[in-house]
Amino acid sequence: MDNNSLFNRDQLDYRQSTSALIIKDNQVLIIQKKSFKDNEWDMPGGGVDQNETPAQAIIRELSEELGCPKFKILKQSSIIDCYEWPDEVVVSTFHKKGIWRRGQQRTQFFVEFLGQVSEIQTQIEEIKALKWIDLNQIESYFVFPNQYQKFQTLLLDLEIS
Secondary structure, X not given: OOHHHHOOHHHOEEEEEEEEEEEEOOEEEEEEEOOOOOOOOEOOOOEOOOOOOHHHHHHXXXXXXHOOOOEEXXXXXXXXXXXXXXXXXXXXXXXXXXXXXXXXXXXXXXXXXXOOHHHOOOOOOOEEEEEEEEHHHHHHOOOOOOHHHHHHHHHHHOOOO
């Protein structure tokens, strides 16, 4: 049976999620999830739970994934990052979570890290690696389709140069 007979993408909702642009000492924090290939990176964040606002979700997710609660939201972007998952991700997500989703809609935040870099302890169940990189290096790490272009638009929206 092919995936087209399993689901009708047009009838599926998006997973509500969050992401955080975190800059400290002129460097950006990026993460590599366990499910990513070795050249794939993203900003930290995660899903919005039921009865939770995106702002509550991003602080909870950062605390869980990075093992440190010292984060403060500076600004919420007006841009919702929306993207479609490949069919195999739609199907595997259904098998893992029991919910059909077509992709994600991410509420994006500019977040300040108030702690010391040494206080970050990644959640090993989800995060393979993290890096602090210079903003001008981001293009070589953001390799998903349109990821770098979307990041540039986010910087403009958040008024970060």
